[in-house]
Structure formats: structure tokens, C-alpha cells
Amino acid sequence: MIVASRDTDFGPMIQVDMEIKSFLSMWLYCDQISSYLARMVSHNRSDSVRHSNLFSSVANELLEVAFRTRHPDGELACRVSRQGRVDRIELTFPCTPEERQFYREALSQIVGSATGDRYMNSVSGDLSPSREVVLLELAVDYKAKLRLEETEADTIKLVVDLPLEDLPSEPV
């Protein structure tokens, strides 16, 4: 999806860099990094505990996506920045050309009104969720806006804008 604001409008908050090899050595890194980032960026939100809980859910899913990369060479970078009420997660990680194409297609499909239905069909269908479904869920449940940014070959950069401050707290 195209996001109107330019990157320069987002103020950097925190960044975690890691060799992808060491990242892939332990699944629990996904949880630990997401919890850490969530704690660091949430304290000045209107409800720090709620924000941290939601942010951690999203960041963890993204890191789990990166964990499934088939190109275990290079760097993982997870950067969080903020513009007003929107938080941005930029996740850069190595991937194969096929994966890159896959993400391109997956993200182009996360538009339109039937996303919720498509997400639910996957719940009743597949055994475990594909990476595509995971990204779809972020759009459906967290109103995340996702896009790809061009990077050098063999890496991919997912840019995810999260309007958590404006996510209704009561179910609709």
C-alpha cells in the first residue's frame, strides 16, 4: 500500500541490528526483541501497557516472518520510528529472489474490503498460517499499512505503519 507521508517525517526511536545467523539460532529472539522494542517505545503513549501489548504482538509476527527466511546470510535490522500517532516498523532481512517476489505479491493483495474474509478463510483452512496470512492479519486486526521498499539484491525491507493509538479499545 502507498503511504502518503515521507520517511523523513518519522522520527527514529530505536533500532535493533543482528547477524541473521545468530538471530536464526534461537526462536525466542522473536519474542525477546519484540517485547524489548514494545517496552522501549510505549511509555509515552496514551496507555503504555496496552500499546506495549499490541506493539509486541505485531513486532513478533513480523520477526517470525523474518525467521522463516531461506537466505541465512546477512543482517537483520528492525527499526522503529514515529510520526504523531503512528508508529513505523521497518524490518530489513536477507531473502532469496523468489521470496522477494512472493512478498511483492502477498503485499499487493492486502488491499480491498475482503481482507477480513480472506483471513478467516485461512483460519478454517490451512493447518498453520502462511507468511502471507500472517501479514494479512496485521492489516485486518491492527489496521497496519504494509509496503515493500526497494533495497539491494538479496534483502527485503518491510515497512509497516501502525496506528495503534487510534485502534478502538472496545470491540466494534
Added chain:
Amino acid sequence: MNPYDLIPRFRAQYDTNNQEFSISGVVRPQSIDELAPSLTLLKESIARVRGILYVNIRRLTQMNNTAFHAFSRVIIDACRTRPDLKFVVITSSVVGWTTRKFGRLHGLEPNITVEEYDSQFYPGQSFLEEGGFIPILRTQTKMTWRHERKILPRHGMQPGIVMADICCGIGDFAVLVQKEFQPARIVALDHSRSSLDYARSVAADFDIRGIEYTYGDASEMLLEEDQFDLVTCRHSLQIFNRPELILKELFRICRPGGRVYITNEKNSHCLGEPRADSIQWTYNEVAKLFKHFEMDVELGPKSRRYLIEAGFEDIRVESFMVTNGDGDPQDFADVITAWENVYAGDMAVRRGDDPEMIERFRQGFQDHIFAALHPKGYAGWPIWVASGRKPS
């Protein structure tokens, strides 16, 4: 790798008596295999129940999509093979994502419904929330603060600490503490969205920063354990039917060596002169009235016992009397008027008291006001303060 990382951070249980399967904690497996025992338990639970299976996820703080799909699949499949069964998923409004995410299952299988457990919360919530009580809480805090600001340092309050005020109401106490003691961080938690909105707008208006107002349930908080130097909980243990559960949570989030500070009343000990008898009669009735709604406004002097039983040490208890002589006697009178409105005008009516009873009940409040405003009168409202240290 830290060996503690291998300890599963979630728990699944089945309670036969309540036909309730519950799963709590952080569920972020790499593959479904890690969930095998819990999924088997869920399947066995389904095989055993009749009618309704309750799926309790109130304390489920995180669950990744891998786990969500796995559990959902078992439930969806069961709906198809056992159309006689209904599933009620119990979520908590405090964990932002659960109701929305699990709520979608209803769209797939109408036999799955989702209920948010804490919509109707503690016995007296509605009385306080609906009763226009907000300005009164403000006046009450102003009156108690004169005493507490001197008392607090004896209970662990000092500059630079990390503290939490649980059941913070409209947040005035946190603001006063911020100004007077400059703690490094204050988390202020309450279960009333309207009070928190009010607190946030006050903070914004007065440009007060650094207080983290947060929506939560004091009996099951999302706050991590062992993190606060001081945890305060004022005038609130007394409104829960099971105060020990709240205290357990206060204990959990307090760091070892830190303190938990509570204040409570003993309403039957409110007093005044002249017209002492009528006043005393009414406040004895107040205690009975709250008891009827499962709240113990006589809790103050029991604080010591509660703290000991919750595992605290170095317990310190003191009491103070808010009186009409502390500041403007009209403030005292305003508070009593608000009490009269809520207790006699609302709660006693809800209990089904007859008009004569209510009239006599109101009279004691009127006499208390009379004593407060009388040039030679004295009116008092006693408060018990207690704190304990969490063992290191």
C-alpha cells in the same frame, strides 16, 4: 541461552466442574508440536463436556498466529462434528487484541461466541461510575493529601522511585505525588475508561508529563512482576469482594524490598459533634449497606492482617482523621453530600429500603454536615494507612 527461557510461559488447564478450558500467559511456539499437550487437553475437554465449553483466555497476554490457528482449528472442527456443543470464549477487555481476534470465529461458526468478562465488574462499580462521583473523588483526595504527604515518606515514598498507583481513579493522587516527590516513573492504572479519560485530559491541560495512565484490571494486571519500588492502592481494597486477590497482584508487581501502600476506611467510625448519635447510627448503616453489596468499608483496621497474610514483612500501620478543621469546612460538607446522594439516593434504593429508613439514613448525613459547618462543631472521617515490604 538462559535456561529459564525454556520454561513454558503459558499454562493450559481444564476445570471439570466449570467445563472450562483455560489458557494463559505468552503462547508463541515455533511450531504446533510445542502445543501438542495443550491441544490434546483441549480435545479431551471437548470430548468430556456437554452443552457448553467455556474457553477462558482472560489471562492470555500474547498468542502468535501459529498458536491461534492451531487452537481455532480444534474448536472449529469440534463445531462441525459436535453441533450439540456451544463454545463460549471468555476474553478480558484489558488485553487489546483478544476480543477482536477471537470474535472473528463467530463469523465462521455461530456456535462460537465471545464474551468480554469484565464488562460488569465489581459490585459497586456502577454506583461510583455513574453517580457523578468524579468531582467528589477530587475533593476527597485534596483532603486526604494534607495528611498523606507527610505520611508517605515513612512508607517508602521518595524522589526517583518507580511507582504504580493501582485503582487510580481520576488520577489526582498521581499528579500530587508527581509534583511533591518527583518519582522517576508513575504508572496509574484503573478499570474505568471515563476516569482515565478525565485523568488524561487533566494531565494534558496542566502539561503534566510522565504519568502513564493505563486501563487494566487490578486483579489481573498486564504489568510485569518485580518492577515497582512502591505500589499504592488507595480506598480501593475495600470495594472488592475479594481484596486478597488484588493484594496478591500488588505483591506480584512490587519489587523484592519494595513496599505496597494501601489506604482504607472504617466507615462506622465517622463521627461528629453535635448530633453524635444520629451520625453514628447512619455510618453504622453505611457499613451494613456496603456489606450487602459485598464490599467491606470497615477494612481499614484489618489492613495489617491482610498484608501479613499476603506475605509482606515490616508492616507499618497508622491512621489519621480528616476533619472539618483541616481546610475549608465546606469541602468536608460537599463530600458528605455526595456520599448521601450515592449511598442513600442510589444504593439504599437499590437494596429496596423503605422510605422511612432512607429518610433516617439521610438524616445522619445531614447531621454530619451540620456538625462540619457548625462554628463550634467537629466532624471527622478516619482513614487507615498501611504498608508492607515484599521480602527480598
